[in-house]
Amino acid sequence: MNAPLSADFLQRWPEVAGSSRVPFWAYTDPAVYQRELDRIFYGAHWSYVGLEAEIPKPGDFKLSWVGERQVIVVRDRVLPKDRGTDHGIRVVENRCAHRGVRFCQEPHGNARNFVCPYHQWTYKLNGDLAGLPFKDGVRVVTEAGDCTQGGMPPDFDLKAHGLQRLRVEVLGGLVFATFSAEAPPLKDYLGPQIMPWLDRIFQGPEGPRPLTLLGYNRQRIPGNWKLMMENIKDPYHPGLLHTWFVTFGLWRADQKSRMVMDEHGRHAVMISRRNDSAVVPSAVTEGVTSFKANMTLNDARLLDVVPEPWWTIPDPSAAESSPGATITPTVTMITLFPSLIIQQQVNSLSTRHIVPRGEGSFDFVWTHFGFADDTPEMTRRRLRQANLFGPAGFVSADDGEVIEFSQDGFAQWNSDGQGRGQTLCELGGVADGIGEPPTEHMVTETLIRAMYGYWKKAMQP
Ligand code: FES
Ligand SMILES: [Fe+2]
DSSP states (O other), X not given: OOOOOOXXXXXXSOOSSTTOEEETHHHHOHHHHHHHIIIIISSSOOEEEEEGGGSOSTTEEEEEEETTEXXXXXXXXXXXXXTTTOOOEEEEESSOTXXXXXXXXXXXXXXXXXXXXXXXXXXXXXXOEEEOTTTTOEEEEETTEEEEEOOSOTXXXXXXXXXXXXXXXXXXXXXXXXXXXXXXXXXXXXXXXXXXXXXXXXXXXXXXXXXXXXXXXXXXESSOHHHHHHHTTOTTSHHHHOHHHHHHTSSOTTSEEEEEEOTTSSOEXXXXXXXXXXXXXXXXXXXXXXXXXXOOOSOGGGGOOOOOGGGOEEOGGGTTXXXXXXXXXXXXXXXXXXXXXXXXXXXXXXXXXXXXXXXXXXXXXXEEEEETTOOHHHHHHHHHHGGGSSTTOTTHHHHHHXXXXXXXXXXXXXXXXXXXXXXXXXXXOSSOOTTSOOBXXXXXXXXXXXXXXXXXXXXXX
């Protein structure tokens, strides 16, 4: 067991305004991590578990994670009379109600029911216990006559021994689950500032746009899970760290940008529009060592960007001041606290699921997707552009590395036992920015400060 967290641990947070300093122990202390699991991942928050498109047919299932608890996401059979109100997706914990076995070992498949291999307790797709061998004992014939040996007590109730079921909500083909009865309805949890940016991708004119599954990348990154959230709330680094972005112009500091957050500061959207004159040196590339003027692409199709009609939406920030104004980003990076990133980078679309693995590591699962009405050319284009992402992506390999280096730096400073180290996030000021109008540029760390402002509230003793 780890040492328990002291009741006043948050008083050790650096005494400066807002959340512009983050102590290294927030990333390295096992007791802090345990509280994160309890308060955040198993508390009143919604976690992404997958796409509906991954389980299209009744009985289809996939394994997923809420924090460190493995769950099964499954499409149940729904009676015709319930089809209007029941999306049919169930999420149950992969832990047998008998003796705790993680019984399902296939990462995905199709099942009529779930059977634990140990003693063959059998569960319906919705997690109800359907039956178990020897429940009523074993009938034997003895010289003294027939008798029943063993079995469960007569009052054993199947209904009381199903799998742990999670609450489930489906939003535009994204499946979310929570162990918490207190989590607000999903749309309220996400908030009105974030919803237009989700609807932009997932809602068509006639309802949710059917998605297609294009493939996966998976990687384990040796860093604290929050560093991945920070990375996608940090619009400042892509124009510096990523040679690919800076050189080929998909993300640079002079692009028109906007940073949106929800009213709690926990979710965010980084919105930006690529400059039309892409590959030219400018003031923002001067002195930036990652800009490589002589670097060219062998295959120009990686930058074969084709604008799509859904990129343009009514501008949510201008609804009152200039009705009818529209906005056309080429990139939106949505962070849904605690564990989901939704990426649109030109024609490439993916979800990225953060699965924590202790305080110093997380699994990062990329699910690349498209739309069911895409042409074959568009599908190929989305797949080609997906080469920028994933563990070996032209861009994202850099992020995995700097997250590892960050965790190494924290560990090195904390090795003196004093726990004094801290990060500094003052770009754009020290305030959290919650309740303020969105920042209309990318030279800011406001989204990171806002997340830690919320994190401290969620972690209060
Ligand atoms: S542990 Fe699952 S049936 Fe016994
Ligand atoms: Fe990055």
